[in-house]
Amino acid sequence: MRLRYTKQPDSFSAYLGKVWDYRYMIVVLATRDLKIKYAQTVLGLVWTIIQPLTGLAIFYFFFHFLVAMPKVPECGYVVFAFSGMTAWYFFSYIVYQGSNSLISGQELSQKVYFPRIILPLSKVVVGAVDLTISLCLLMVLMLVMNVKPGWQILLLPGFVAVNATVGLSVAVWLSALTIRYRDLQHIVPYIVNFGIWLTPVFFPTTIVPDKLNWFLYLNPMTGVVEGYRWCLWGYSEFTWSYAFGLILAFLLLIAGTVFFKRQEHHMMDVI
Template sequence: MIRQIKDIINRRQLILTLAASDFKKRFIGSYLGVFWIFMQPIVSIVIYYFVFQIGFKSNPVENMPYVLWLMPGIIPWFFFNDTLQSGVSTLSSYKHLVKKMVFRIDILPLIKVVSSLFIHFIFIFILMLVFLIFGESPSVWWLQTIYYLICNIMLVTGLVYLTSAINVFVKDTNQIVSIFLQFGFWIAPIMWDISRMPEEIHWILRLNPFTYIVDGFRDCFVYHVGFWTKPYMALYFWIFTLVIFMGGVKLFKKMEPHFADVL
């Protein structure tokens, strides 16, 4: 893992260049360009606001609009969802590079992660701006976003390495991941408050590692709770994430010699 991090640092300029190129490819040929990348998430937030705030009168936090409670939970999901969906087909979309013997293809999954990060940084800025518009004061707790952002990056990077390698040999992986993401969206406490569920099943719900990230972002912006107050959740999350990350990288490396032949 340490070697992998060193390789990333040494090749950071190439990764950033390819990620910027990947980002631009998303809206080439579109009249409104990058606007469409932000339109769908914003529309989703507006719809959920009207359904849950206006329709169901949902208000998990007293004296706080539902949209302020929703956004810290759903914005990290947008990054996770976008990165994993695009990351599954990384190798097939860059098959021309995979077939080049001199190119280190193990950086390709990172290109998708960094490309999605460009958008995610803007959404985090929008999140802070919305809190300010609603009269919330800037808080030192917002700095914890950096920690939970790293958590999200590590989890999704491991999954991208894992799924992109499998997708070369099992073409149904893309569809399986799409179903997994639809299911994962609703079992994570993004739209609903975990405290309203029966207490005896809380431990089951917290087995979902993304719950830690959702709770963490809300701790930064809504509840103002430090990440060090949840040591057991942090321990479980990092054990799970590091297993996925190291397992994904190891599988990718093991299958790497066969990618060019299959593609």
């Protein structure tokens, strides 16, 4: 008679402890990604400035020449739209790169042990570098447009953390699913690009009919975008009703981490 011993799966708290023990890997992977991202490019970090400005120019042209420009607060449309884009691009980067992180990092995963959730987590750090540059550019635009921030700007780091949480809540689920269903890596960009039109990035929430406010409150990125604007110039449309969507994203992140933990034992077989 042969006895077979199997290791019991880690508890949720023990798993989080392992992630904490390997937190240095987040910096290692993020540093590697940044070097790869800007290797052999003439403009380097300048691309991080060019990309959002190009997007801003396209949407400004769309709303200024093709459709009626939505009425926005006294900050002006350029600052209004760019603040929303800054939050959205951080979210979309985490979702894009995080969802494909297990596939792009499969070679490393086969050589070195670390909790695989470190891979999508490292994308937050890379995205935060781009976010910092975009926020600096936004401050310059505010200075040019004579938009003065209030005391609320001290709370902006909190909304940046919430922004990262919302992105991770999606990326963790998608990364665990994409490793099995590879077609998702082609579908996700279309979903995210469509999602920007369901979030008040380029338009104020005041143009949304009252009967659809429930959708705004359930969309976590609405609260993030409006939170950025409230922090930057005291935009008064931010209400605590957006907390529903933010709480939903937090619960989604916890559930996604549990799901990821359960799937991690089978990921190497798929890879």
